[in-house]
Amino acid sequence: MELPKPIKDFIQVFSKLPGIGPRQTTRLAFWLLHQKKETQHDFYHAFINLFSKTQICPNCFFISEKDSSKQENQLCKICQDSQRDQSVICVVEKETDLISIENTNKYKGLYHVLGGLISEIDESRKEKLTIKQLLTRIKTNKKVKEIILALNPNSEGNLTTYYIEKAIKTINPNIKITKLGRGLPQGGEVEFADAETLVNALEGRK
Ligand SMILES: [Zn+2]
Known part of the structure; x- marks a missing residue:
């Protein structure tokens, strides 16, 4: 009717919302x-x-509350926090992964939200990710010593990890690159991993 x-x-x-018809x-x-x-x-x-009332942090691309008194996008609370370890950047696929890691209360470094993963089928997706901005962060911020690639241990996550690792080595071979994915069960996801698994993966990162 x-x-x-x-x-x-x-x-x-x-009905365009994910998971709802x-x-x-x-x-x-x-x-x-x-x-x-x-x-x-x-x-x-x-x-x-x-x-x-939200905005994207121009440094890590996490979403934060917009400061209505300011014209330009402001740094999120994590990037503004001088107590956090500026030498480590944890690279995640999406905001909900960041939230899961943050909720463990164990990680005190900074983040970088990619906005997705590289796809073998869809080449154009790579261009939409914030990989270029991550490389610029590494190039311009001399404090950065380690990059943790906290991507899901699946084919797209592995492909993205491989691509970013290669790109970082080209611009600065002295940066330590570690991976969280290896500490997660195969096919597991950062977002849904329990705090204990995430803490173990973080502490045992290689
Ligand atoms: Zn930020």
Whole structure:
């Protein structure tokens, strides 16, 4: 049957979300419409704020809260923290991996969020990653002594690790490159690894 246009549009947009199809989105639309006005407002504002009050850190590419008094994007709290070890950068695929490592409370260095992994099938994906920016960080910041490649131990993770390792060696062969992936079970993921596994992988990194 023909749904009212606003509902149809909502379904069309929201069914693009990962792991959710048109049937669930239709249910979601009606559920939202039946909520109290305040609840609807909370949803509305949470959504608007997610886009308008966040920014990407120009150094590590992690997402942080936007400082509305500043025009330009500001460094995130981790990059601003002078107590953190400036000599180590832990390279992760995505924000949720960073959060898992950060939640172990064991790692005190800096991060770099790649924004994805290199794909064998899709060559263009490499260009969208922040690998160039990582290399620039290493080149311009003489304090950097070690790079931890904390990528998932699967084919794309291994390919990305190999590519970055080669690129770093070309610009500075003295940088120590270690890998977290080897401490994780094959096929395991950084994001879903429990804290103990992550701490062991961090401490035993090679
Ligand atoms: Zn940052």
